[in-house]
Structure formats: C-alpha cells, structure tokens
Amino acid sequence: MLKKLDEIKSRANDELSSLHSLKELDAWRVRHLGRKSELTQVLRGLAALSFEERKAVGASANEIRVLLEKALNDKRAALKDEELATAIERGRIDITLPGRPIPLGRLHPTTQMVREICDIFVALGFQVVEGPEVEWDYYNFEALNIPPDHPARDMWATFWIDTKSEERPMLLRTHTSPMQIRVMERTQPPVRVVVPGKVYRYEATDATHETMLYQIEGLAVDENITLADLKGALFEFARRLFGEERRVRFRCDYFPFVEPGVEMAIDCFVCGGSGCRLCSGTGWIEILGAGMVHPDVLRRVNYDPEIYTGFAFGLGVERIAMLRYGIEDIRLFYSNDLRFLRQF
Numbered sequence: 585m586l587k588k589l590d591e592i593k594s595r596a597n598d599e600l601s602s603l604h605s606l607k608e609l610d611a612w613r614v615r616h617l618g619r620k621s622e623l624t625q626v627l628r629g630l631a632a633l634s635f636e637e638r639k640a641v642g643a644s645a646n647e648i649r650v651l652l653e654k655a656l657n658d659k660r661a662a663l664k665d666e667e668l669a670t671a672i673e674r675g676r677i678d679i680t681l682p683g684r685p686i687p688l689g690r691l692h693p694t695t696q697m698v699r700e701i702c703d704i705f706v707a708l709g710f711q712v713v714e715g716p717e718v719e720w721d722y723y724n725f726e727a728l729n730i731p732p733d734h735p736a737r738d739m740w741a742t743f744w745i746d747t748k749s750e751e752r753p754m755l756l757r758t759h760t761s762p763m764q765i766r767v768m769e770r771t772q773p774p775v776r777v778v779v780p781g782k783v784y785r786y787e788a789t790d791a792t793h794e795t796m797l798y799q800i801e802g803l804a805v806d807e808n809i810t811l812a813d814l815k816g817a818l819f820e821f822a823r824r825l826f827g828e829e830r831r832v833r834f835r836c837d838y839f840p841f842v843e844p845g846v847e848m849a850i851d852c853f854v855c856g857g858s859g860c861r862l863c864s865g866t867g868w869i870e871i872l873g874a875g876m877v878h879p880d881v882l883r884r885v886n887y888d889p890e891i892y893t894g895f896a897f898g899l900g901v902e903r904i905a906m907l908r909y910g911i912e913d914i915r916l917f918y919s920n921d922l923r924f925l926r927q928f
C-alpha cells in the first residue's frame with residue numbers, strides 16, 4: 585500500500601510538471617485530489633486496514649495530500665504569472681517609438697490682433713467691454729448724431745433686420761460705438777473703455793472690403809480731457825504696436841459723432857517715409873480715425889458737456905493685421921484656407 589502511495593505521488597508530480605494551462609491544472613486536481621481519485625479512495629479505505637497499517641498508510645496518504653495541494657497552489661500561481669507575462673508581452677508598448685504629434689489649434693490672426701491691441705489699451709488704463717451685434721437704430725445711428733434720412737447715413741451701408749413698421753428699426757451694427765453709448769448711459773465719468781467686436785457693412789466684397797469685419801473703438805470721458813490727451817494716448821498706442829521709432833501725423837477728418845474729427849497716420853515702417861508700394865508713395869499710412877466726442881452725443885447720455893469732455897477713436901482690425909503682416913487681400917481672413925491661417 586505504501587508503495588502504491590509512492591507511485592500515486594510520483595505520477596501526480598510528473599503530470600504536474602508537464603502542465604501548461606490552468607484548465608489542464610484543474611483536470612489534474614480532479615484526477616489526483618478529487619472525490620474519485622486514487623488518493624481519496626485510499627483514505628476512504630483506511631477503515632478496512634489493521635491498526636498498524638492504518639496508522640502508517642493514513643499518515644503517508646495525508647502527507648501526500650498536503651504535498652499535492654501545496655504543489656497545486658504553487659503551480660496555479662506560476663501559471664497565473666506566466667499568463668500575465670504573456671498578456672503584457674502581447675500588449676507591450678514600444679516606448680522607443682516616436683510619439684504621434686497632437687494637432688494643436690491656434691488663434692485666428694484677427695483674434696491675435698484684437699488681443700494685442702486691447703492689451704495695449706488695457707496697459708494705458710482702458711477697460712475692455714463687448715456688446716450686441718444686433719442693435720437698435722437708436723444706438724447705432726441716432727445717439728451718434730446720425731438722424732434718419734440725414735445724408736450722414738450714406739457713410740455706412742447697412743444690413744437692416746426685418747421688423748414690423750410699428751417696431752423700432754433694428755440692424756447689424758456698422759461700428760462698435762453703440763456699445764460705448766450703452767456704457768455711458770449706465771455709468772458716470774470717468775470712462776475709459778475699448779470695445780472690440782464684429783461689425784457689418786452691406787457692400788460688395790473685394791480685396792479691401794468684407795461684409796463682416798472686426799473693429800475696435802475706444803472712448804475716454806472725464807473732466808479736462810483735451811485733444812492733447814487724444815494725441816498722447818494714440819501716439820503711445822502707435823509706437824507700442826508698430827515700433828517705438830514711429831512718428832505720427834494727425835489731419836482733419838469728418839465723423840458725425842466727433843468735433844473736431846481727425847485721422848491718424850504713422851510714418852511708413854517699410855520705407856521709413858521715402859515712399860513705397862505699402863504707403864502708395866506717400867510715406868504715411870492711415871491707421872485710425874478719432875476725435876473729441878461731440879457735445880450733443882454727451883448730452884444725449886446725460887453727461888454735461890460743460891463739465892465733461894472726451895476723445896474717441898475707431899480702427900479696423902483686419903486693416904492693421906494686413907499692414908503688420910503684408911497681407912494683400914482681406915478675403916483671406918475668412919475663407920478658411922489653412923495654408924494662410926497656419927502662418928500666424
């Protein structure tokens with residue numbers, strides 16, 4: 585009997601060492617440790633043996649059982665380790681491969697320009713505010729000294745919103761000044777704001793005209809603001825944007841909402857003033873319009889023009905970007921050609 589137990593043990597151990605899967609291991613467990621296994625049969629048959637035999641066979645059979653159970657657990661752990669190792673090997677990441685680039689977006693050149701310009705005015709003490717693109721006729725025109733049927737309206741080709749005849753006329757704003765009127769209506773001086781945003785013009789599109797464009801307007805109202813403040817602030821702006829060696833030129837211009845009105849030009853940063861293609865041979869490049877806020881505009885928002893005065897200005901963002909980057913056609917900005925957009 586003891587010899588038989590020895591055989592059971594070595595057969596079980598032999599089979600175990602040639603096992604390669606958890607499934608095979610389970611079959612092995614049933615075969616050698618299960619209810620119908622030889623070992624279990626031996627243990628069950630102990631009662632039929634003599635006392636001496638029972639003691640020896642029982643001890644040996646139990647010892648083998650413990651040994652085989654330990655071998656089973658060790659093998660199971662080993663197989664599990666192996667399985668994990670192959671799984672890892674199969675799904676292994678080759679960390680020496682070059683990474684796949686993550687495609688990075690970028691800000692549109694107009695957005696970059698808007699931010700750069702606003703940053704300059706923020707540094708000069710202005711606040712940035714935004715307003716609605718759909719406006720009342722009142723804020724876009726009437727509050728700015730442009731009454732209905734007045735010839736001054738011809739300065740802006742306007743997109744009108746369909747409204748019923750008894751409703752107040754509504755339009756796509758032609759400049760961002762309406763928001764400055766709103767700011768003055770709800771705050772008392774001192775006021776220092778810049779208003780960036782989209783404006784709309786009902787015009788045929790060509791290399792220098794788009795129906796939608798970005799504008800930045802600025803406004804400063806306070807006691808004792810003079811044309812000298814306008815010139816100082818805008819001169820500083822021009823030098824921060826186009827280089828500290830810039831010179832500026834102010835000439836008279838007309839806008840219904842200012843008196844006096846001016847245009848500001850910078851000396852040409854390409855030819856230095858001798859005349860070239862960029863400045864059309866004049867040596868000067870016009871970059872913005874400005875003026876002292878008309879007293880009637882102030883009165884309309886309940887500011888007393890005897891106490892308060894102000895300057896205002898407006899510029900086209902794409903025009904500035906075109907000058908800065910030498911872009912010849914404004915339509916490039918919004919035709920979504922990535923070959924163009926990726927250059928900025």
Ligand code: 2NL
Nearest residue numbers: 761764841873874896897898899900
């Ligand atoms: C231009 C000229 C200008 C203003 C805008 C303004 C606004 C208020 C009152 C008075 Cl609320 N003026 N804005 C003044 C002068 C010129 O823009 O060429 N823009 C592209």
